[in-house]
Amino acid sequence: MKYKKYIYCAIDFKKISEAKNMLSKIKNHIGGIKLGLEFFIANGLKGIKLIKKYNLPIFLDLKLHDIPITVFKALEAALDVDPEYISVHITGGSKMIELITKKKRYTKLIGITMLTSLEQDDIKSFGIKVSPKNYVKKLAEIAYKNGLDGIVSSPKELKYLRQTYSKNFIIITPGIRLNDDTSEDDQKRIQSPGEAVFNGSNILIIGRPITKAKNPIKSLELIDEDINQRLNRL
Template sequence: MGSASMTARERLIIGLDIGTPEAAERMVERLGEAVSIYKIGMQLAFSGGLPLVRRLATAGKDVFLDMKLLDIPNTVGHAVEAIAAMGVTYTTIHAYPQAMRAAVAARGDARLRLLGVTVLTSLDAGDLAEAGYAGDVSDLVLRRAEQAAAIGMDGLICSPQEVAAIRARIGNALELVTPGIRPSGAAAGDQKRAATPTAAIRAGADRLVVARPVISAADPHAAARSIIAEIAAAVG
């Protein structure tokens, strides 16, 4: 689906960064029809949440299984095959060329969409230097974006701060999904490269991943609706 045809609701992904499947299901019930896409990450997956993937898919929700795969090609390929068989809509692979090529080959004709993780939004230039990378964050993100497009990935996970530069470099070749979204007044937490929903959409993001500002809100349904309204206004 091209971004121009998406509704504001379809642009919002809620991260179920919750410790138990039971609590996650209660959150899904509270959010109701306000949300159509849910992200299940490591915390919930490793707490018994994988069966929730099928339950959400059966209920008509799209599921983003955020496993950030990185391993030898054979292992990445078999993992992608297993994830595709679960009915997942999106999954993530760290944007190393070898891993991305293995994922694309293993996905085949499945409906699963592959997102390359460029540089985690909790990292900045100092963190990259400490890890042994030369250059700055934007250089690495743009290089990985070019590689992902050439390899045949469907999209990228990138911070809102890099969206405009990626669009300038590769156009609309990839769907851009941005975590690190913080509505005005929300605490940044451990996110070092964050932005508001309005700023991310206007920069060219297709979908926004939001977790804590919604699931920790006193009224999660109202918080989600507020973000959807802000997205709609930004798309304008």
């Protein structure tokens, strides 16, 4: 698969056996693995060490969000397993970001902007009066200025963000769906894999379209082909 480097599969399983079963099928067709709260709470750092045996980059998507020293200490613990990436909420503030970026590390720190499950009405209910685009724009600016290595952002803000920041500033993109994917889930601000890569995403986070598919390999091949067609469109 020509474009598998972009594809990080979200392994959202509680049971190690289920995670290993899925990875044994798809490991040669993906560029990395995303492990989130569901997996981490069920299996902890020991579980991550088992997944590292597949020799694929790991994005540990913990979305750390607390006072600066608490996030720093949580990060120290998580760095024991050397994930390629780990996520923190940018809304933890500049002081939190400044503190954690001082930590010498292999792992790249990625800031969460606005969850893909949220829309205009949601942030309005929080008292935020700007559009999602401008809200994400401001959070990305805070992340960049304070030394984070990149951000997680929905496809809807991707084009603007890549026009603003170089490829060295990593943009990880959830909310990826094939155009004919009609599965019901809580992702609202979505886009096709090809369009997301074309607009500048470094990494696509794709879970259910792969892990819930009757044929995960076929699903991955369709994702790869979607990227190929968009990047090579005349």
